[in-house]
Amino acid sequence: xxxxxxxxxxxxxxxxxxxxxxxxxxxxxxxxxxxxxxxxxxxxxxxxxxxxxxxxxxxxxxxxxxxxxxxxxxxxxxxxxxxxxxxxxxxxxxxxxxxxxxxxxxxxxxxxxxxxxxxxxxxxxxxxxxxxxxxxxxxxxxxxxxxxxxxxxxxxxxxxxxxxxxxxxxxxxxxxxxxxxxxxxxxxxxxxxxxxxxxxxxxxxxxxxxxxxxxxxxxxxxxxxxxxxxxxxxxxxxxxxxxxxxxxxxxxxxxxxxxxxxxxxxxxxxxxxxxxxxxxxxxxxxxxxxxxxxxxxxxxxxxxxxxxxxxxxxxxxxxxxxxxxxxxxxxxxxxxxxxxxxxxxxxxxxxxxxxxxxxxxxxxxxxxxxxxxxxxxxxxxxx
Amino acid sequence: xxxxxxxxxxxxxxxxxxxxxxxxxxxxxxxxxxxxxxxxxxxxxxxxxxxxxxxxxxxxxxxxxxxxxxxxxxxxxxxxxxxxxxxxxxxxxxxxxxxxxxxxxxxxxxxxxxxxxxxxxxxxxxxxxxxxxxxxxxxxxxxxxxxxxxxxxxxxxxxxxxxxxxxxxxxxxxxxxxxxxxxxxxxxxxxxxxxxxxxxxxxxxxxxxxxxxxxxxxxxxxxxxxxxxxxxxxxxxxxxxxxxxxxxxxxxxxxxxxxxxxxxxxxxxxxxxxxxxxxxxxxxxxxxxxxxxxxxxxxxxxxxxxxxxxxxxxxxxxxxxxxxxxxxxxxxxxxxxx
Numbered sequence: 001x002x003x004x005x006x007x008x009x010x011x012x013x014x015x016x017x018x019x020x021x022x023x024x025x026x027x028x029x030x031x032x033x034x035x036x037x038x039x040x041x042x043x044x045x046x047x048x049x050x051x052x053x054x055x056x057x058x059x060x061x062x063x064x065x066x067x068x069x070x071x072x073x074x075x076x077x078x079x080x081x082x083x084x085x086x087x088x089x090x091x092x093x094x095x096x097x098x099x100x101x102x103x104x105x106x107x108x109x110x111x112x113x114x115x116x117x118x119x120x121x122x123x124x125x126x127x128x129x130x131x132x133x134x135x136x137x138x139x140x141x142x143x144x145x146x147x148x149x150x151x152x153x154x155x156x157x158x159x160x161x162x163x164x165x166x167x168x169x170x171x172x173x174x175x176x177x178x179x180x181x182x183x184x185x186x187x188x189x190x191x192x193x194x195x196x197x198x199x200x201x202x203x204x205x206x207x208x209x210x211x212x213x214x215x216x217x218x219x220x221x222x223x224x225x226x227x228x229x230x231x232x233x234x235x236x237x238x239x240x241x242x243x244x245x246x247x248x249x250x251x252x253x254x255x256x257x258x259x260x261x262x263x264x265x266x267x268x269x270x271x272x273x274x275x276x277x278x279x280x281x282x283x284x285x286x287x288x289x290x291x292x293x294x295x296x297x298x299x300x301x302x303x304x305x306x307x308x309x310x311x312x313x314x315x316x317x318x319x320x321x322x323x324x325x326x327x328x329x330x331x332x333x334x335x336x337x338x339x340x341x342x343x344x345x346x347x348x349x350x351x352x353x354x355x356x357x358x359x360x361x362x363x364x365x366x367x368x369x370x371x372x373x374x375x376x377x378x379x380x381x382x383x
Numbered sequence: 384x385x386x387x388x389x390x391x392x393x394x395x396x397x398x399x400x401x402x403x404x405x406x407x408x409x410x411x412x413x414x415x416x417x418x419x420x421x422x423x424x425x426x427x428x429x430x431x432x433x434x435x436x437x438x439x440x441x442x443x444x445x446x447x448x449x450x451x452x453x454x455x456x457x458x459x460x461x462x463x464x465x466x467x468x469x470x471x472x473x474x475x476x477x478x479x480x481x482x483x484x485x486x487x488x489x490x491x492x493x494x495x496x497x498x499x500x501x502x503x504x505x506x507x508x509x510x511x512x513x514x515x516x517x518x519x520x521x522x523x524x525x526x527x528x529x530x531x532x533x534x535x536x537x538x539x540x541x542x543x544x545x546x547x548x549x550x551x552x553x554x555x556x557x558x559x560x561x562x563x564x565x566x567x568x569x570x571x572x573x574x575x576x577x578x579x580x581x582x583x584x585x586x587x588x589x590x591x592x593x594x595x596x597x598x599x600x601x602x603x604x605x606x607x608x609x610x611x612x613x614x615x616x617x618x619x620x621x622x623x624x625x626x627x628x629x630x631x632x633x634x635x636x637x638x639x640x641x642x643x644x645x646x647x648x649x650x651x652x653x654x655x656x657x658x659x660x661x662x663x664x665x666x667x668x669x670x671x672x673x674x675x676x677x678x679x680x681x682x683x684x685x686x687x688x689x690x691x692x693x694x695x696x697x698x699x700x701x702x703x704x705x706x707x708x709x710x711x712x713x714x715x716x717x718x719x720x721x
Binding site for chain 1: 418512516521522523526529690694701
């Protein structure tokens with residue numbers, strides 16, 4: 001295992017930044033190098049990094065993180081509507097509002113731990129979801145989702161005269177005039193993700209991060225030493241909620257539309273899966289997990305029966321129909337089945353996720369000659 | 384007054400479903416110590432046992448429609464009707480209650496398979512991992528059902544004699560403005576019977592006694608030479624049957640679709656937590672309590688003062704109870720406290 005020295009961290013950081021920024025190049029052979037998908041890689045990467053800061057470091061499993069994603073989205077769209085089409089206020093307000101939400105929800109939920117915490121966060125997320133659909137319709141626009149309109153005030157744009165002349169449709173979101181769609185949108189998200197990654201790395205290495213890991217390994221012992229752990233966990237919860245808010249507002253930046261389904265608890269489940277799949281408590285894991293899931297979601301859900309018949313056309317006809325019928329369950333509409341099965345398989349066989357898998361493989365290749373350690377330690381994520 | 388009685392009945396009805404699912408959840412939690420996020424999916428599977436039974440009973444073939452004479456018309460006629468005439472028609476009419484016969488063995492098998500095949504590997508692992516693996520399993524079950532039965536809700540009419548509404552008002556002497564669907568009354572009675580059945584099974588049989596002892600102290604029971612693991616496996620099957628039956632009988636009330644389990648899961652977990660992890664009476668009491676609260680909150684008089692309260696009342700109550708009484712209403716000491 002690579003030890004965490006400042007030099008190695010710097011190397012990792014540089015490697016990470018280069019890898020992310022060159023994604024349009026090295027992802028093109030597998031057909032994933034188009035802006036829409038790349039944006040989602042970056043956005044859900046941010047979401048997963050943030051979630052990992054809470055779950056990976058403190059061990060608190062939140063089932064309500066999608067609520068912050070939704071809040072971030074709604075705030076960003078409102079900022080586009082009321083203030084300006086510039087992404088700067090949108091992202092800022094998105095992060096701040098979801099941070100405030102996280103303070104309130106975290107303050108209450110963190111009074112309990114373990115499964116009670118999961119249920120409390122789930123309850124809050126469901127509450128926000130239900131409210132967004134019913135009473136808060138004036139703010140959230142209910143089932144239709146919140147959209148931009150031609151006649152929105154956009155105070156700042158009109159004030160500074162940067163507004164498009166009337167009649168040219170809804171202006172696009174922009175960063176100081178640079179239009180936030182396609183590749184520029186991706187690079188904006190990617191830069192924010194790299195910053196987010198850097199912050200998460202600093203947090204993990206800091207004394208604060210050590211404290212969080214200590215909470216994970218034995219909270220009782222921490223309390224016995226006379227330390228009040230709640231401020232630390234609350235801080236982690238709020239930071240994590242702000243990451244989710246950032247991701248949510250970026251979703252609105254790349255596509256100015258917010259709907260309540262983003263807050264549904266299946267969305268919370270998805271980010272849990274990304275983190276688990278990549279490797280809980282590792283730095284790179286959540287990013288990899290998010291990328292893998294978004295990629296396969298994209299690829300798998302595009303398949304239909306005709307495409308499958310084409311792929312398996314080398315098989316004899318009888319066999320072909322059978323294979324297509326079975327595989328067809330897992331792709332296209334049935335993509336969620338693959339997701340669920342993956343969830344089960346990863347938790348059962350590879351609790352440390354892809355990062356653990358890579359670790360095992362590299363150990364197999366590098367340590368063939370060294371003596372196997374006699375005491376086999378169970379992989380404990382985040383330690 | 385009329386409205387109050389109606390809402391009380393509505394609440395008892397909903398509460399019945401919550402209580403049945405929560406009972407199974409608590410049973411699993413109290414015995415095996417596993418947090419089962421797939422329990423809602425078991426409820427959904429039960430409901431689809433009824434759908435499958437209905438499809439089985441109404442297997443049809445095309446026959447000539449005699450009532451249309453001027454051209455050859457064909458209609459689908461269920462085999463049961465062709466073979467048994469009116470008796471067959473009655474059997475089809477009673478498809479939902481008959482599905483119970485299918486649901487019991489099927490749910491028992493599914494429960495045992497799930498426990499032996501997956502969940503037993505997770506006794507020693509953290510609750511977070513248990514939640515994750517059962518959550519994944521729930522998605523898998525849900526998607527399989529979606530692939531088999533489609534994504535749309537399947538309407539399941541109750542038997543014809545229960546299709547109308549009961550005039551409870553005149554029965555209670557409140558005038559005839561309080562009418563309530565018969566089937567919902569049946570469901571309430573059914574929930575009561577199942578709950579009573581589970582409790583008396585645990586209270587009055589030797590098996591139940593061993594299980595209760597195991598819930599208290601599984602190690603000692605094991606030392607007495609009793610294979611407690613095996614009993615607990617059966618308890619898991621039993622819990623699956625209970626929530627499956629709840630699902631079967633619920634189909635005429637809400638047409639089942641593949642994600643109904645998830646909706647109920649969240650609520651019944653809240654119910655379990657409010658009732659107190661590991662407390663069976665707590666789960667049942669909290670189920671009815673929250674059901675009634677929810678239906679009272681959805682009354683017009685209340686939503687006009689506090690709009691949206693009906694959507695969040697359950698979660699609100701859960702939050703308050705968890706903060707005021709950390710172990711829930713009737714939680715036992717030492718359960719779920721690391």
